[in-house]
Amino acid sequence: MGVRSEELYRRACRVLPGGVNSPVRAFGSVGGTPFFVERGEGCRIYDVDGNSYIDYVCSWGPLILGHAHPEVISFVSEVAKKGTSFGIPCELEVLLAEAVVEAVPSVEMVRFVNSGTEATMSAIRLARGYTGRDKVVKFEGCYHGHVDYLLVKAGSGVLTFGIPGTPGVPEEFAQHTLLVKFNDIASVEALFEKYSDQIACVIVEPVMGNAGVIPPEKGFLEGLREITSNYGALLIFDEVITGFRVSYGGAQERFCVMPDITCLGKILGGGFPVGAYGGRKEVMEKVAPTGPVYQAGTLSGNPVAMAAGLKTLEILKRDNPYGELEEKASYLAREAKKLFASKGIPVTINSVASMSCIFFTEGPVRTYDDALKSDTGLYAKFFWAMLKNGVYFAPSQFEAAFVSVAHSTSDIDFTLEAMEKALKEI
Ligand code: KE4
Numbered sequence: 540m541g542v543r544s545e546e547l548y549r550r551a552c553r554v555l556p557g558g559v560n561s562p563v564r565a566f567g568s569v570g571g572t573p574f575f576v577e578r579g580e581g582c583r584i585y586d587v588d589g590n591s592y593i594d595y596v597c598s599w600g601p602l603i604l605g606h607a608h609p610e611v612i613s614f615v616s617e618v619a620k621k622g623t624s625f626g627i628p629c630e631l632e633v634l635l636a637e638a639v640v641e642a643v644p645s646v647e648m649v650r651f652v653n654s655g656t657e658a659t660m661s662a663i664r665l666a667r668g669y670t671g672r673d674k675v676v677k678f679e680g681c682y683h684g685h686v687d688y689l690l691v692k693a694g695s696g697v698l699t700f701g702i703p704g705t706p707g708v709p710e711e712f713a714q715h716t717l718l719v720k721f722n723d724i725a726s727v728e729a730l731f732e733k734y735s736d737q738i739a740c741v742i743v744e745p746v747m748g749n750a751g752v753i754p755p756e757k758g759f760l761e762g763l764r765e766i767t768s769n770y771g772a773l774l775i776f777d778e779v780i781t782g783f784r785v786s787y788g789g790a791q792e793r794f795c796v797m798p799d800i801t802c803l804g805k806i807l808g809g810g811f812p813v814g815a816y817g818g819r820k821e822v823m824e825k826v827a828p829t830g831p832v833y834q835a836g837t838l839s840g841n842p843v844a845m846a847a848g849l850k851t852l853e854i855l856k857r858d859n860p861y862g863e864l865e866e867k868a869s870y871l872a873r874e875a876k877k878l879f880a881s882k883g884i885p886v887t888i889n890s891v892a893s894m895s896c897i898f899f900t901e902g903p904v905r906t907y908d909d910a911l912k913s914d915t916g917l918y919a920k921f922f923w924a925m926l927k928n929g930v931y932f933a934p935s936q937f938e939a940a941f942v943s944v945a946h947s948t949s950d951i952d953f954t955l956e957a958m959e960k961a962l963k964e965i
Contacts, residue, residue: 541588544574563599568935569919574926579606581945584931592931593950593957595940599933600748600780600805603864603893604851605945611809611850618846624838631845638852639807639817643778644788645797649817650826651840655779655804656684658814659742661826661834662800663689665816666740666773668832669825674734676741676772677701678721680907682749683742683777683802693718721747722755722906724762731770740773740800741766745790748780748939750910751896752889760796767799773822779804779814780939783852785892786861793892806855809847812838860944864893867951868942871895874955882962884917893942897921897932910937917965924961930954 540548551558557565559573566573574586582605584594597603604611618631632651639649652658663675663686675688683689691701691713701716703709717734719726721743731738745760747753767774776798781790783806791797799822804814817823827833838844872890875897879886887902888895898904899914899921918936925932930953932940942951 540572540574541586541590543587545572547575547587548572563933563935563938566934568915568937569922571923573934581605581607582943582947582950590929592926592929593946593954594931595942595954596931596933596938597941597943598805598810600784600894600939600941601808601810603784603806603860603941603943604809604854605943608851608854608945610854611847614850615811615843615846619843621842623843624841626837629840629842629845631842631849632840635807635845635849635852638849638856639803639815642787642789642852642856643782643801643803643817644792645799645819646801646817647820648823649803649815650823650834651845652814652816652834652836653812653838653841653844654684654814655777655802656686656814657836658779658802658804658816659683659689659775659777660686662775662802662816663740663742664834665822665826665832666775666800668830669822670739670771670773672737672739672772673715674717674738675715676717676719676727676730676738678743678747678907679718680721680750680753680910681742681744681747681777683744684779688712688716689742691716691718720906720908721753722759724759724766727763727766731766731772735770738770738772740775742775742777742802744777744780745794745796746781746785746891746894747907748894750907750937751898751904751913752891752894752939753904753906753910754889754891755794756905760790760794764796764798773799775800775802777802780894781891782807783855784894784941787855787859806851807848808844809849809851811841811844811847813841813844813848858944861892864942864944867946867948868893868895870948871942871951871954874951875958878955878958878962884962884965894939895942896936896939899936913937920965921961924964925957927964928957928960930957
């Protein structure tokens with residue numbers, strides 16, 4: 540990387556673990572060291588050494604409007620001048636909550652928190668409090684934030700109990716977490732037959748976005764809805780990525796399957812730290828102070844963060860860019876497929892709305908096990924070759940690429956030209 544990025548990285552590593560505040564940013568999956576960003580504008584980011592890149596990471600999803608959208612910046616600045624935090628109810632919390640309730644079909648009531656992790660952690664506590672049951676079912680390859688008992692990996696044995704996926708999580712914390720396979724409804728059915736009245740909830744990314752992008756097969760989400768209803772467990776959709784991304788109403792609107800609790804984040808905060816969990820009133824009223832399930836947060840509902848989210852949702856609702864976003868993402872995927880085919884490099888490109896992933900494997904990629912067949916070494920070479928040609932894809936094979944409103948057709952064409960050059964190099 541450039542001289543200033545390298546100097547900053549050296550300094551960072553002296554005071555921040557790995558020089559970063561979130562592991563993926565350290566480029567561990569692709570090698571090398573990260574660039575440091577100076578600013579972002581529209582679909583481009585500019586590093587501290589004067590290089591610019593078309594950005595398909597978009598801060599890992601939040602920036603569906605692109606960087607520094609003028610209307611968002613202007614409103615956030617106006618609100619911040621009146622004070623940044625009160626710990627006292629304010630109108631902006633109500634306005635954003637009303638916007639969420641109006642947008643997300645299954646949500647009648649919502650609680651704001653400060654991250655996706657807080658949202659999923661709180662949603663599961665609520666599901667356990669509501670059902671009086673302990674066990675949680677999650678899918679291998681789905682990521683729901685760094686909640687202790689969700690940082691688990693499949694243990695041995697047929698019906699897989701979770702085992703800690705990281706040091707620092709006691710065995711006991713993982714004992715109530717059960718793992719099943721995405722797009723394999725039989726594995727879920729078998730688990731419920733065995734643990735029926737012990738399972739509080741199933742949590743799922745309705746479109747997998749943390750193993751690359753893996754869409755739900757027809758009938759999969761519907762199957763989860765039916766099984767959880769039959770056994771009295773709650774269905775939690777982790778829509779931290781898909782919320783306001785795959786449609787204004789999220790995956791539940793796109794696929795017409797209604798969960799009991801929805802977790803939101805990323806786009807909801809418009810680039811500020813916001814998470815949320817919501818559902819029908821009779822569930823959400825179990826949350827303190829109306830109910831016994833405790834959850835709290837100093838900066839939850841922070842007015843400046845609310846302002847960023849509210850303006851973002853207002854623009855999405857006003858301009859309805861979803862058709863255009865999907866067209867741009869499809870164009871990129873279609874043309875990329877041709878380029879890779881012309882070079883004889885086997886890839887599978889999965890795309891849902893404006894989130895997609897180029898898997899370096901023959902495919903198809905329908906499951907997490909399929910995704911793991913990807914050639915991560917070749918992906919790393921592709922990542923660096925694209926960066927050198929002015930395009931920033933995720934520094935990991937197992938992340939999503941996002942198109943924003945700010946990506947123009949000429950930016951997509953620039954990306955395809957960069958891809959043509961990159962494929963010659965790898
Ligand atoms: P945060 O706590 O990072 O705000 O959200 C956790 C989370 C929950 N659910 C889903 C579906 C998520 O994708 C995430 C976080 N996503 C990752 C990237 N795929 C964040 C990037 C990072 O960890 O630095």
